[in-house]
Amino acid sequence: MGDCWSRVIVEKPFGTDLATAKHLNKVVNNTFAEEDTYRIDHYLGKETAQNIMVLRFANAIFEPLWNNKYIEQVQITCAEHLGMEGGRGGYYDKAGALRDMVQNHLLQLLSLVAMEPPTDLSADGVRDEKVKVLRSLRQLDTPELIKENVVRAQYTAGHVDAKQVVGYREEDRVDPESMTEAYVALRVHIDTWRWSGVPFYVRMGKRLPKKATEISVHFKAPPNVLFNAIPGAAAGGNVLVIRIQPDEGISLRMVSKLPGTTLRMEPVKMDFHYATSFGKGSPEAYERLLLDAMAGDATLFARRDEVEEAWRFIDHIEKAWHESEKAPEMADFVAGSWGPKAADDLLEQDGNSWRRL
Amino acid sequence: MTVPNDCNQLGREVEIGQIEVELKRLWEADEASTNASLINFAVYSEDASALSQNSDTVREITSEHACRAILIGVDCEESEVSMRAWITAHCNLMNGNKSVCSEQIAFHLGGRASGRLSNTVFAHLNSDLPLVFWWQGELSERFNDRLYSLIQRLVIDSSEWQDPVAQFEKIVPAMQEYNLVVQDLSWTRTYHARLAIAALFDDPIALTAIPAIQKVRVVTSPEGRIAGLQLLAWFAAQCDWRKASELIASESVADSFHFEHSHGGSVEASVVTDSDSAAIGLIKIDAGDVQFTISRSKGNQVLHLNMEAQGHVSEQSAPADSEDVVGLVRDQLSRGGKNSLFRKIFPVFIDLINGTT
Structure with a gap:
């Protein structure tokens, strides 16, 4: 029997809050040991998500800059152009954007971007570092903090892909008086030496203009001397973009001189596309993850403590929204636009703005 | 629905929701070409029949300025709200044997439904690259903050305007509040x-x-x-x-x-x-x-x-x-910068x- 094994793959949702996640973990672990439990997060199976660690730790040029001395802000965006087609309103209206996407996929991406170098590439070596990030998230544990740092919204009727679409509350199987968010934007701080003072902006929304998931790392602008002191110099610092989907790849924006006798500068970008550079598409995330589970490699799966730490962070927000008497408002935005004005204001308070996708 | 004259010149008609997929197919079909882009270059006209002519104009411009071109023809008089799209690529030989191509998406918008311009059309911008927007003719009510907040550089030709005082009044807030770089062909x-x-x-x-x-x-x-x-x-x-x-x-x-x-x-x-x-x-x-x-x-x-x-x-x-207007636009694109002298x-x-x- 030495070569035999039994493993369980658990698909999200891993509970609906910290208590139910703990209960689910307990139930699963009554039958399966933690090392045989594979909590699947298909974002981690995407090539670019896997490549975050390679980019950071196999290249010498990025890691020295990967801290609060050189990075101004990080944005993680998951934009969906779909709404509640195919009857998904029934599930979604009970979950919402925060539980459906942020608790799992986006916090996983955040932990990959923000983690310290692991001691080795073993599953627990990597997951130990990821969970430290989740533990270091500054908890938004009062309604006031949530009001300052989180925006929730629903879409109203508008146009997406040139088609007229209804508002969230008019969607099939959605409660007409629903208080479930179809859009959420958060300002997150990670209280570590590396990230002190660097805001991480996370947003997820349905019925946005296009489908795209990406991480953008915005480096600080160079000092206002030399080229940057010239009137009309190109504004803005370097931006490293890690595209998770579609068109997985990485790009780096930099400033370049325009050819000619006068000194004029414009942003340009170096772009790497997986599909074109390697001549073949990436395997489907689930293919890779199922293969890993069969091979017993849990590196790309969420561990129990990761899930619970993520829920600990999310629970404060959910409670403030649904149980507090001082619940922050539900904003709205026209379907097909890039979200509510309140989300723009969230970044504007820090002198930043959402990156145009 | 009005069909733009000579729409065959605009390339292959595609579904709005499939534009990026179809563009990807276009590139995959031709291994000899290099897709290049330094800017997003939008050409907007409320004379919908100008689409074909503007496609010719963009063909000339892309011989010097690789870009993602977005042509927009609006027919406000159409009673029915409609939107159609075509894709093509303008290719130019470089160094005798290498073909460098700029992709073009042409949109025909019929009717008065607002919001489709910034929602649907601008969902197809190449991220990180500046948007140069050439507005042909008089500035209409569609020239509003929702539009110009997305633009880095606005090209206009004030010599075409019947009432320059009223038209420039619309430009002033865009320059003041959004730091819009205005390039007037008169200048x-x-x-x-x-x-x-x-x-x-x-x-x-x-x-x-x-x-x-x-x-x-x-x-x-x-x-x-x-x-x-x-x-x-x-x-x-x-x-x-x-x-x-x-x-x-x-x-x-x-x-x-x-x-x-x-x-x-x-x-x-x-x-x-x-x-x-x-x-x-x-x-x-x-x-x-x-x-x-x-x-x-x-x-x-x-x-x-x-x-x-x-x-x-x-x-x-x-x-x-x-x-020659095309020559003037080409000159403007070569200059870049913030047009500080005009400001x-x-x-x-x-x-x-x-x-x-």
Whole structure:
């Protein structure tokens, strides 16, 4: 029997809050040991998500800059152009954007971007570092903090892909008086030496203009001397973009001189596309993850403590929204636009703005 | 639904929601081509039949400026709200054998549904690259903050406008609140004239004559009137003149102004239109003992520069400004930067244009 094994793959949702996640973990672990439990997060199976660690730790040029001395802000965006087609309103209206996407996929991406170098590439070596990030998230544990740092919204009727679409509350199987968010934007701080003072902006929304998931790392602008002191110099610092989907790849924006006798500068970008550079598409995330589970490699799966730490962070927000008497408002935005004005204001308070996708 | 004339020239018609997928297929089908893009270049016209012509224009422009081109033709008169899209690529041989291509997406928007422009069309911008937006014709109610907040550089041609005062009023908030870089082709048409004036004042005798300037007269074609006023505004700003008061317009001189030198002397200036004139046909500067003339005959590609001082006559020739709109746009795209000189003279120009009828 030495070569035999039994493993369980658990698909999200891993509970609906910290208590139910703990209960689910307990139930699963009554039958399966933690090392045989594979909590699947298909974002981690995407090539670019896997490549975050390679980019950071196999290249010498990025890691020295990967801290609060050189990075101004990080944005993680998951934009969906779909709404509640195919009857998904029934599930979604009970979950919402925060539980459906942020608790799992986006916090996983955040932990990959923000983690310290692991001691080795073993599953627990990597997951130990990821969970430290989740533990270091500054908890938004009062309604006031949530009001300052989180925006929730629903879409109203508008146009997406040139088609007229209804508002969230008019969607099939959605409660007409629903208080479930179809859009959420958060300002997150990670209280570590590396990230002190660097805001991480996370947003997820349905019925946005296009489908795209990406991480953008915005480096600080160079000092206002030399080229940057010239009137009309190109504004803005370097931006490293890690595209998770579609068109997985990485790009780096930099400033370049325009050819000619006068000194004029414009942003340009170096772009790497997986599909074109390697001549073949990436395997489907689930293919890779199922293969890993069969091979017993849990590196790309969420561990129990990761899930619970993520829920600990999310629970404060959910409670403030649904149980507090001082619940922050539900904003709205026209379907097909890039979200509510309140989300723009969230970044504007820090002198930043959402990156145009 | 109105079909744009010669829509075959626009390439392959595609579903709006499939544009990016179809573009990807387009590139995958041709391994010999390189997809290049340095800017997003949108060309907007409320004459929907202009789409085909603009496709030809973009073909010319992409030979020098690799871009993602987005053509937008709007037919507000259509009763039915509609939207169609076509994709194609403009390819140019580089170094004899390598084909460098710029992709083009053409949109035809029918009806008055607002929101589709910024929602659907701009969902197809190449992220991280600046958006240069060429608005052809009069600025309509669609030119609003929702649109111009997305634009980095706006190309207009004020010579086409019936009511320049009202049109420039729409530009001012965009420049002030959103730091929009405005590139007016009227201003581009003054480039070589400005160089010629600067060249005349390279002479030390000419330089000492600046405080003695008493009169400036600019003759333009009727379409060149705004260019003439911008040229005058530039000259006044560079000489540090202050506008004193408007002179009463005579029948022959519609745009007359009264400036004061910083030392208090007065300058009379006028911009006169003449249907037989080149866009900028004559610039005459009277500084008492020193006289300057820059002239250009209609249809001629050369400027004649003349300076007379104390019996001494100096004559030179210089290239004149192109009157070809495509050439002017190409020039603008080559320059980049923040157009800080135009921004400097803009308040003086607005002051001048508001003082005229």
